[in-house]
Each structure stands twice: as structure tokens, then as C-alpha cells.
Amino acid sequence: TDFTYRFAVSHPGTYLLHSHVGVQPDRALYAPLIVDDPREPLSYDKEWVVVLDDWVDGVNGSTPDRVLDQLQPGTGMSMGRAGMAMAPARGGLPTGPSRVLRTSYSRMLDSPGGSVAYPYYLVNGRLPANPAVFRCSPGDRVRLRIINAGSETAFRVALGGHTMTVTHTDGYPVEHEETDALLIGMAERYDVLITAEDGVFPLVALAEGKQGQALAVLRTDGGRSIPGRNVRPDELAGKIVPARRLVPDESVALDDREPDREVRIRLTGGMRRFDWGFDHQPYDPRRRHPVRAGERVRLTLVNATDMWHPLHLHGHTFAVTGLDGVGTRKDTALVLPHRKLVVDFDADNPGLWMLHCHNQYHSES
Structure with a gap:
């Protein structure tokens, strides 16, 4: 059966198109969706789309x-x-x-990295032993569009020998911020600019709290050998700017309007019983949180679990406003164990919209 979808592309940016049926995204039923800005304010010479993934399907009988x-x-x-x-x-x-991850901990996530021990981690579908190579010239300004298409893994990402300048997160521009590395949860996206140095440099995506990493290579010459599969650039241990501290560009910052409504939801469940839910309830299409078009809605998500979760809202973007949030515009944000995530959004897109954890195994269970 064929379907033709027509929709207005109102926002430029880096997006992820993917299935929401079962665990199909962990079989790579996804694609990057890049919306170019006809009035692009950034100046750069080349663009590198970097898709990160964790892979288990078909490995020694695993699915x-x-x-x-x-x-x-x-x-x-x-x-x-x-x-x-x-x-x-x-x-x-x-x-x-067995692919159950028995021992795992991430200081950055204040919890285990996840529940699945993936045998492979990929950049653009390639293993570290045979990495994708991006070629450019020394001095080129390169825009990297980094997408975490993984199902159960956060990645700590760095480019050896380079400082990255963050320009966008989840498709929305931010005030430019330099960083050595990024922590990217599932379905999050970051755009960064780099100025290519001369040589061969590893782009490493470390599986945060797990064993293993993904690798790609930036090359400006043809003579040197590529880095080994286990290379660990110093930048991985350097400065990391958390998403909530990225100041939104004034063109996309929400105004200071007070919320008309607050929706408060507790994240519940645990790894032992794998009984994840909202407010101790599994998903039921009859359980809805009604809001009205035109309202400013404050969504407070309280993580009552021992695990971190990337929370994603369909149909809208929100401003991260709680605690030390500075209003970063996003559609996916991490909430650490026993913390809360407070976001505001304008209900400007009528319809039924899904709020879910973007850990595929959490949402499917």
C-alpha cells in the first residue's frame, strides 16, 4: 500500500524520520531528514551528516x-x-x-548506561574496523549534523584535535557555544561547526556507560593511516556543555508568558521488572492529558526511577525552563534519575500527540 503525505516544512533543521511500530527502529527503519534554510545564516564549506546507532539485529541469532x-x-x-x-x-x-547488560554505570547519566549490551556501535552504518571517511581540505568550515538514531544508547561524541561550536540542538538555533564533546541521548540532534585541521582525525562516539564505541574519520590528506578502532581522543574527557545550558537564539526563544496549565507526570518502573510507565500505568490510548489550543503549557516530568530517560514530545517543541534551564528549544530532553524535567510549550498544533521515552525498549514495554 502506498501513502502520499503532504505537509508544510515550517522549520529548517536536522530531524529524524523513524518508525513507531514495535522495535523496528532497532532494525534501522529510520532516516535523517534535513530541512535546509533558504536564508541560511551560517557560513560553511561542507556538510557532514553523522548518524549514530547501536546494532544487535542478526548478530549470532539476536533480534x-x-x-x-x-x-x-x-x-x-x-x-x-x-x-x-x-x-x-x-x-x-x-x-x-543474552544481550542483557549486567554491569553498567555512567557518572554523567548518574545511572546505568542502559539494559542492552550491544555487540556493535555504528557511524553511518559502518563498524570501527572499516569506518566512514569524510574528506575535506585544511581550513574548511564543516557543519556536522549529528543524529543519535540508536535505540538504547547515549553517545559521548568528540572529534580528535578539534573544538566544536554548537549552533543548533533538535533543529533549533542556539547562541554559539564551544565544547570539546557532546552527550547525545536517543533521538537528540546537534549541529556543530568545526574548522578542519590538517591530517586524519577520529570522530568517536563512546557508548556512555557501556562497553564499546563507534568511529568515523575526518581526513584532509591521502597519506596517513586511519586511527585504530579503539582510539580515545582527549576531547572525550574535556568540556561538555549540557543541553539545558545552551541559550536559545532570540529568533526562537519563548517569551516570558506565564503558563495557563501545568501537566505533571511521574516516570515509574524499574529495570528488574521492566515495568516502565507514566504514573505507574502502562500505555492506554484512553489515558489522555487534555490541553487547549493557544495555551502555554508547563510539563513537569518527575523521574521516580533509578534510570535516565530521553523524553520526546510529538508535534511541538518546548523550552527547557526548570532548575538552571535557560529556555533551550528542543523536542527531546534527558531527565536523570530522581530529578525532574520542567518544560514549557505553546499548544499551537491541534490533535492527538504522543509523549514518550525514546528508549525503544522502555516505550515498547
């Missing part, structure tokens, strides 16, 4: 659906060949090695 089975309660493990733990499918037969 995203079987990984979800392993995470659900009541799926005991059996031992397969060579003493490898095997997880039973819904029908009870072994379906591949």
Missing part, C-alpha cells in the same frame, strides 16, 4: 524482539554451546546469546 523478550520478567536463561547464556523465545526455545 530486537528477542532482546525485548530477554528484558521482560520470567525469561530464565539456559546455557548453550561453549557455556554461552541463551535466552528462550516466547515459545521457550533458545534464541541467541
Whole structure:
């Protein structure tokens, strides 16, 4: 069946087009969607779209659906060949090695990195052993559009030998801010500018709180060998600007209007039972939070769990306003365990809109 969609492209920026059926995004049913600005204010020579992903599908019999089975309660493990733990499918037969992440912690996320031990991490579909190579000339200004299309992994991203200037997050411009590295949750996007130095440099996406990393290469010459798959540029341990501290460009900053309505939601559940929900309830299409067109809505999301979550709102962008937030315009934001995320948005897009965690295994469970 074919469908033709027609829609007005009202905002330029870096976006992610993806399925919302089951765990299909963990089978790479996604694509970058780049909307160019006909009045582009940035000056740069080249553009590099960088898509990050975590990969398990088809590796030694693993599939995203079987990984979800392993995470659900009541799926005991059996031992397969060579003493490898095997997880039973819904029908009870072994379906591949266990992908449940047993030990993990990230200081930056103040919690485990996640629940899935991915065998591979990718940049633009390539493994670190055979990385994608972006070629340019020394001195070129390069715009990187970095998209985390992963399903269960936050990435700490840095380009060896370079400082990045953040210009946009989730498609919206910010006051330019220099940083050594970025922490990018699932479905978040960052645009940065760099001035290419002369040589060969690793773009590393470290799987935050997990084992492994993704790798791509920026090259300005043809003679030198590419960095090894385990290279760790010093910039990964350098300055990281959190999203909430990025000041929105005045062209997209919300005004100081007081909210007309507050919606307060608790994030509940845990890794042991894998019973994630809002207000201790699983998803039910009959549970809605009504707001009216034209209202300024304050959305307070209280994380009552021991895990971090990237929260995403459809149909709107919001301003991060709580605690030390400075009004950054986004559509996806991280909320750490036992903290709260306070955002304001204008209800200017009538319809039924979804609010969900962008950890695919959380939302699907």
C-alpha cells in the first residue's frame, strides 16, 4: 500500500524520520531528514551528516524482539554451546546469546548506561574496523549534523584535535557555544561547526556507560593511516556543555508568558521488572492529558526511577525552563534519575500527540 503525505516544512533543521511500530527502529527503519534554510545564516564549506546507532539485529541469532523478550520478567536463561547464556523465545526455545547488560554505570547519566549490551556501535552504518571517511581540505568550515538514531544508547561524541561550536540542538538555533564533546541521548540532534585541521582525525562516539564505541574519520590528506578502532581522543574527557545550558537564539526563544496549565507526570518502573510507565500505568490510548489550543503549557516530568530517560514530545517543541534551564528549544530532553524535567510549550498544533521515552525498549514495554 502506498501513502502520499503532504505537509508544510515550517522549520529548517536536522530531524529524524523513524518508525513507531514495535522495535523496528532497532532494525534501522529510520532516516535523517534535513530541512535546509533558504536564508541560511551560517557560513560553511561542507556538510557532514553523522548518524549514530547501536546494532544487535542478526548478530549470532539476536533480534530486537528477542532482546525485548530477554528484558521482560520470567525469561530464565539456559546455557548453550561453549557455556554461552541463551535466552528462550516466547515459545521457550533458545534464541541467541543474552544481550542483557549486567554491569553498567555512567557518572554523567548518574545511572546505568542502559539494559542492552550491544555487540556493535555504528557511524553511518559502518563498524570501527572499516569506518566512514569524510574528506575535506585544511581550513574548511564543516557543519556536522549529528543524529543519535540508536535505540538504547547515549553517545559521548568528540572529534580528535578539534573544538566544536554548537549552533543548533533538535533543529533549533542556539547562541554559539564551544565544547570539546557532546552527550547525545536517543533521538537528540546537534549541529556543530568545526574548522578542519590538517591530517586524519577520529570522530568517536563512546557508548556512555557501556562497553564499546563507534568511529568515523575526518581526513584532509591521502597519506596517513586511519586511527585504530579503539582510539580515545582527549576531547572525550574535556568540556561538555549540557543541553539545558545552551541559550536559545532570540529568533526562537519563548517569551516570558506565564503558563495557563501545568501537566505533571511521574516516570515509574524499574529495570528488574521492566515495568516502565507514566504514573505507574502502562500505555492506554484512553489515558489522555487534555490541553487547549493557544495555551502555554508547563510539563513537569518527575523521574521516580533509578534510570535516565530521553523524553520526546510529538508535534511541538518546548523550552527547557526548570532548575538552571535557560529556555533551550528542543523536542527531546534527558531527565536523570530522581530529578525532574520542567518544560514549557505553546499548544499551537491541534490533535492527538504522543509523549514518550525514546528508549525503544522502555516505550515498547
